[in-house]
Amino acid sequence: MSELTLVIGNRNYSSWSLRPWALLKHLGFEFRELLIRLDTPTTRDEIEKYSPSGRVPVLLDGELCVWESLAICEYVAELGGRRGWPHEARARAVARSVCAEMHSGLVNLRTEWPMNARARHRHTVLTPGLEADIDRVDEMWNDCRRRFGAAGPWLFGEYSIADAMYAPVVLRFNTYGAQVSETARWYMAAALEDPVLQSWLAAAKAEPWTIEASEIG
Ligand SMILES: N[C@@H](CCC(=O)N[C@@H](CS)C(=O)NCC(=O)O)C(=O)O
Structure with missing residues (x-):
């Protein structure tokens, strides 16, 4: 695993960004945060540098890009030895x-x-x-x-x-x-x-x- 980077939107508004961010924190991962301001003239171009869907959040792990909040949470759970889901x-x-x-x-x-x-x-x-x-x-x-x-x-x-x-x-x-x-x-x-x-x-x-x-x- 290389350094993880989570690309997020404004914390006040970006509910989808909060989800994987909270999970990463709860599971104790170190990660870099890259915040892209939403609703500005350059937002779309900025997001498209990282996100194939044109939306945040996106998790970058070296060459790997994971988008969609739930898919990011799934990946983080796998990195964490399946912590993140109930055991049973x-x-x-x-x-x-x-x-x-x-x-x-x-x-x-x-x-x-x-x-x-x-x-x-x-x-x-x-x-x-x-x-x-x-x-x-x-x-x-x-x-x-x-x-x-x-x-x-x-x-x-x-x-x-x-x-x-x-x-x-x-x-x-x-x-x-x-x-x-x-x-x-x-x-x-x-x-x-x-x-x-x-x-x-x-x-x-x-x-x-x-x-x-x-x-x-
Ligand atoms: N289904 C996506 C939804 C992501 C989404 O809608 N993100 C918003 C921010 S919360 C976004 O990137 N909007 C782009 C924009 O406002 O230009 C997910 O679960 O990650």
Whole structure:
């Protein structure tokens, strides 16, 4: 393994960047961060120097380029001796399911409540689609915690890729004041206390850039 570089977008807005970043930190990897400012006239050209999809995050490991946040998390888990996924096969299967659902779905949540890590007390109209996505996340968190969470505060007890994938959802729920179950509130409180997430938030707060209508996701 050569030196790892994670190419990310603005910490305040780039939810997809947060996911592999948090996982790398939790698994104790040393890596270089290369931040490309989103929503500027040069953003596209800058990203295309590294990313075949024209999007961040991207993980560079020597000649190897891995794009798509979930694929990066998978690769990082392999580098870490399969840490990152629950040990037990059935828990791992459910963890993969909730991660895939996050990655491919929950579109109303992602578009109607864009991540803005710094923002608090935002109020938006609760559309039926948004409400359904919030309820679905709540249901998944309850199910994971109830069936697999006994060993610790995370969705599958110990920290896993599922927690990295849902970290931006925790931030969104906090920003927009989602009405969720007690279990979900408890999980959010634990996740928000995480020193890794706290250090991302501190860096997001220190960023001087603002993107108006955040469609970044
Ligand atoms: N499915 C991709 C989504 C990546 C994505 O949408 N990234 C946004 C930033 S969060 C991006 O690169 N946008 C390009 C731009 O704003 O120009 C993943 O999981 O990595």
